[in-house]
Amino acid sequence: MTPYLIGFSAICALLSFGLKYRLIWTWYAGWFILFMYAGLIGSFFFSSLLITQTNQGIGFSALYSVGGFLFWIPFTLWWSRNRGLFGKNGNANEAQAK
Numbered sequence: 001m002t003p004y005l006i007g008f009s010a011i012c013a014l015l016s017f018g019l020k021y022r023l024i025w026t027w028y029a030g031w032f033i034l035f036m037y038a039g040l041i042g043s044f045f046f047s048s049l050l051i052t053q054t055n056q057g058i059g060f061s062a063l064y065s066v067g068g069f070l071f072w073i074p075f076t077l078w079w080s081r082n083r084g085l086f087g088k089n090g091n092a093n094e095a096q097a098k
Helices: 002-021 024-051 055-081 092-097
Strands: none
Touching: 002 024, 024 055
């Protein structure tokens, strides 16, 4: 369990550094994370459709996917519209002030 915690801490530290200085690789890493999250929601939805035996199970799997994508869509739209904030010289405060 300890190696996973250390790895998770290292990834979070790297991403926080990248988000603070708005480095370009952070923008691409954000797309990767959003892509993986969409895959998680989609795979859960389809696997629960294969396993379920009642209409209630189908409804709950649809509700899970709708709720997940309601959380995912605003972040994706913000991330795609703010590409210009990443990859510039200077810190995040200077980029937001413009």
